[in-house]
Amino acid sequence: MSGQKIRNMEEFAAASGISRPTVSKYFNDPDSVRDSTRVRIEAALDQYDYRPNIYAVNQNRRLTKNIGIVVPFLSDPFFAEIARKLETLVIEAGFRPVVLGSHGGTEQENDNLETLRSLKPAGVLLAPLGRASDKSAVETFCRHVPTVLFDSNIEDIGEAFIGSDNISFVDQTVEYLCRTGEPPSFFEMRTPANPNANKRRLAYLAAMERAGHAPDVISVEGEGWGFEEIGRRGTHDAFDAGSLTSRSILCSNDRLAIGLLAACYERGLKVGRAEGSDLRVASHDDHPFSRFTCPSLTTAAHDYDAVAEQAVKTLFELIEGGRPLNDRKELLYPARLVLRDSA
Amino acid sequence: MSGQKIRNMEEFAAASGISRPTVSKYFNDPDSVRDSTRVRIEAALDQYDYRPNIYAVNQNRRLTKNIGIVVPFLSDPFFAEIARKLETLVIEAGFRPVVLGSHGGTEQENDNLETLRSLKPAGVLLAPLGRASDKSAVETFCRHVPTVLFDSNIEDIGEAFIGSDNISFVDQTVEYLCRTGEPPSFFEMRTPANPNANKRRLAYLAAMERAGHAPDVISVEGEGWGFEEIGRRGTHDAFDAGSLTSRSILCSNDRLAIGLLAACYERGLKVGRAEGSDLRVASHDDHPFSRFTCPSLTTAAHDYDAVAEQAVKTLFELIEGGRPLNDRKELLYPARLVLRDSA
DNA sequence: CAAATTTCTTTACGCGCGTAAATTTCTGTC
DNA sequence: GACAGAAATTTACGCGCGTAAAGAAATTTG
Numbered sequence: 001m002s003g004q005k006i007r008n009m010e011e012f013a014a015a016s017g018i019s020r021p022t023v024s025k026y027f028n029d030p031d032s033v034r035d036s037t038r039v040r041i042e043a044a045l046d047q048y049d050y051r052p053n054i055y056a057v058n059q060n061r062r063l064t065k066n067i068g069i070v071v072p073f074l075s076d077p078f079f080a081e082i083a084r085k086l087e088t089l090v091i092e093a094g095f096r097p098v099v100l101g102s103h104g105g106t107e108q109e110n111d112n113l114e115t116l117r118s119l120k121p122a123g124v125l126l127a128p129l130g131r132a133s134d135k136s137a138v139e140t141f142c143r144h145v146p147t148v149l150f151d152s153n154i155e156d157i158g159e160a161f162i163g164s165d166n167i168s169f170v171d172q173t174v175e176y177l178c179r180t181g182e183p184p185s186f187f188e189m190r191t192p193a194n195p196n197a198n199k200r201r202l203a204y205l206a207a208m209e210r211a212g213h214a215p216d217v218i219s220v221e222g223e224g225w226g227f228e229e230i231g232r233r234g235t236h237d238a239f240d241a242g243s244l245t246s247r248s249i250l251c252s253n254d255r256l257a258i259g260l261l262a263a264c265y266e267r268g269l270k271v272g273r274a275e276g277s278d279l280r281v282a283s284h285d286d287h288p289f290s291r292f293t294c295p296s297l298t299t300a301a302h303d304y305d306a307v308a309e310q311a312v313k314t315l316f317e318l319i320e321g322g323r324p325l326n327d328r329k330e331l332l333y334p335a336r337l338v339l340r341d342s343a
Numbered sequence: 344m345s346g347q348k349i350r351n352m353e354e355f356a357a358a359s360g361i362s363r364p365t366v367s368k369y370f371n372d373p374d375s376v377r378d379s380t381r382v383r384i385e386a387a388l389d390q391y392d393y394r395p396n397i398y399a400v401n402q403n404r405r406l407t408k409n410i411g412i413v414v415p416f417l418s419d420p421f422f423a424e425i426a427r428k429l430e431t432l433v434i435e436a437g438f439r440p441v442v443l444g445s446h447g448g449t450e451q452e453n454d455n456l457e458t459l460r461s462l463k464p465a466g467v468l469l470a471p472l473g474r475a476s477d478k479s480a481v482e483t484f485c486r487h488v489p490t491v492l493f494d495s496n497i498e499d500i501g502e503a504f505i506g507s508d509n510i511s512f513v514d515q516t517v518e519y520l521c522r523t524g525e526p527p528s529f530f531e532m533r534t535p536a537n538p539n540a541n542k543r544r545l546a547y548l549a550a551m552e553r554a555g556h557a558p559d560v561i562s563v564e565g566e567g568w569g570f571e572e573i574g575r576r577g578t579h580d581a582f583d584a585g586s587l588t589s590r591s592i593l594c595s596n597d598r599l600a601i602g603l604l605a606a607c608y609e610r611g612l613k614v615g616r617a618e619g620s621d622l623r624v625a626s627h628d629d630h631p632f633s634r635f636t637c638p639s640l641t642t643a644a645h646d647y648d649a650v651a652e653q654a655v656k657t658l659f660e661l662i663e664g665g666r667p668l669n670d671r672k673e674l675l676y677p678a679r680l681v682l683r684d685s686a
Numbered sequence: 687c688a689a690a691t692t693t694c695t696t697t698a699c700g701c702g703c704g705t706a707a708a709t710t711t712c713t714g715t716c
Numbered sequence: 717g718a719c720a721g722a723a724a725t726t727t728a729c730g731c732g733c734g735t736a737a738a739g740a741a742a743t744t745t746g
Contacts, residue, residue, distance in 0.1 A: 007702090008701085008702055008703080009702065009703065010702080010703090018724080018725090019724065019725045019726075020703085020725095021704085021705075021706095021724085021725075021726085021727095022723085022724055022725075024703065024704065024705080025705095025723095025724090027703095028704085032723095033723080033724085034712085034713085034722085034723060034724080036712095037723085037724075051461060052702080052703070053402065053461075053701085053702055053703070054398075054461050054462070055397075055398045055399075055401040055402040055463075055701090055702080055703095056398075056402050056701070056702035056703040056704090056731090057702080057703060057704080058398040058703095059396065059398040059399050059402060059702085059703075059704090059731055059732065059733090060702090060703055060704040060705080060730085060731055061703095061704075074417065074423050074426070074427065074442075075420050075423040075424050075427060075631070076420075077418050077419075077420055077423075080417050080418040080420075080423055080444075081418050083417070084417065084418060084444070084446060096458075099417075099442065099444075101423075101427070101442075103427060115439075118394060118396075118397050119397070120398075228632070228635045229634075229635075232635065258632075258635050259635060261635075261637065262634075262635045262636070262637060262639065265637035265638060266638075266684075288418070289571070289601075289632060291605075292571045292572075292575065292601050292602060292604075292605045293605070293637070294604060294605060294608035294636070294637035295608060295609075296605070341609075350732090351731085351732055351733080352732065352733065353732080353733090361694085361695090362694065362695045362696075363695095363733085364694085364695075364696085364734085364735075364736095365693085365694060365695075367733070367734065367735080368694095368735095370733095371734085376693080376694085377692085377693060377694080377742085377743085380693085380694080395732080395733070396731085396732055396733070398731090398732080398733095399701090399731070399732035399733040399734090400732080400733060400734080401733095402701055402702065402703090402732085402733075402734090403700085403701055403732090403733055403734040403735080404733095404734075
């Protein structure tokens, strides 16, 4: 890093003794220039630390190197974690990730999509809000920008959906709970924000029927994304109302379970599979905090890595193909049962 | 939203019957044009939903409307939450936030700063990694971009620092614990990533001395940002080694405390202030999950809002002033003690 | 109503780079 | 050493917008 200030590619080209168009070629693909020229450019490059003005670059490209990553809630460690994985993969592919969180709000999700459109991204990885999504806004967006949905599906929107197989999640937890004790009740929000929740309830009902057990669904009230508090409050209410009598509970997701465990603790109930416990609790998602609950939470883990990798791979196929897929792809990955102390 | 496609400001100006330079003025400041013209432009605006190409706009502005927001770890709900608050404030001020997480890595932090420089932001709100920060890289960055540090301070770097007053945090928790029971031992990481941790230890020592109690610091091993596991592991180790005998524990931060509570639960120890408890635990930060631990965690809460608002306010003063502050500002906000069940 | 002032229009240039076309120079091969 | 093909250079234009200057039009002032 020395020498005088370089203001633009013109000056940098002059300083490195190469013509500007060739330097431009180099920045678009270092392998597209002769070895000897690449060496000269790179020598100049660390003498005068210059980098192309990204605004000028993107103005002249039809499609930029930006990849949008949108998740419903960045404060949820689950989404923060998958966003991080996607980010890493996108960078490895030589693109620039732009991570946006919708904070659980329809308006914010629409704003994010609009922001992305103005960034002219090469493609977008979108985990939609679900029920709260403005479907027509999302659909319009997807018609203009190659988009792969992940985590939560919206029928026929986007070029593909990559997610987890909710049936596999529930089948494994239900099978495990039935095999090792009392058949579970299902604990969920009555009006879940996320479409996966509905699939999980249906999968629970089906699994219980197959096993010849009577299902029991406990639906608690509550709106929004404060799942832990909804689960905690709902648990107390259900106990008070006498609707929670089962000694085996399967939660729709870990964040509800965290609230449920807190409520049980507050009521002096002992949760676990050990002798002398009052009830067992299992759940789904393998939330980053679920190993630190008291007791640690038995749950079904997403195949984070597979979902992230497949979503990115699908998107880049889409981008390179240059045209929509002939038929919308839906790929679901099975869960991995994680046995801990709660069940 | 109808009419034909508008490709650029030229076409939009023609469609609205206004000259392009005037339209340009409008977009830079709607109040800078006559009322009657503004009405005509806005009428055209929702007829042909056009918006200026942000790349072309930013190419010609010396400083863009971008504000960088960098936090050490986006997967930590604490940072996700404060980033969200900052984001909101920045949008309200008419700027575009660009949120980046450093994932706990020096290299990623440097990458983020470099990314930001290429975005030519009007200013940056930076919560540095702390001990792991590449100080000279951060300093160089701050010389080129108006930067306000928050959460964790690096001496003399950046135009200002807005954070929490660690002494106030520890003073309140120590005072409370001493007043209501046994004086606490202090539980921390031996090599904390964050400079606040050191300040808290010093504050603990000072507070104990003032109160005439013998301090007792339990430092656990562990590197990185997996604080919960470090706390859990460290707690077991400390019990096994017989170095944890106190019935009153003050954790450096909530994430460590979450791990400590998990370990206590695993050992069958009852934590709380209620009769018959084995020990009391308090902590600092009021992490979003700390009300759902078992038992819920007594802690000292950051004044999130004040820190966020002050950081943004300071940055905009800096930007509008157009020049560095004559003396570096350091503003610290006191904690608010949050009493829950753990102590 | 004329003068003063504000606002708008017209014209024109520049930002930094992508990219195409034509030409020149370089590379490797027989 | 001549030659084909690859790679680099020269030249030139365009992207969409900011912005400056000068004049025309609209508005406000007295």
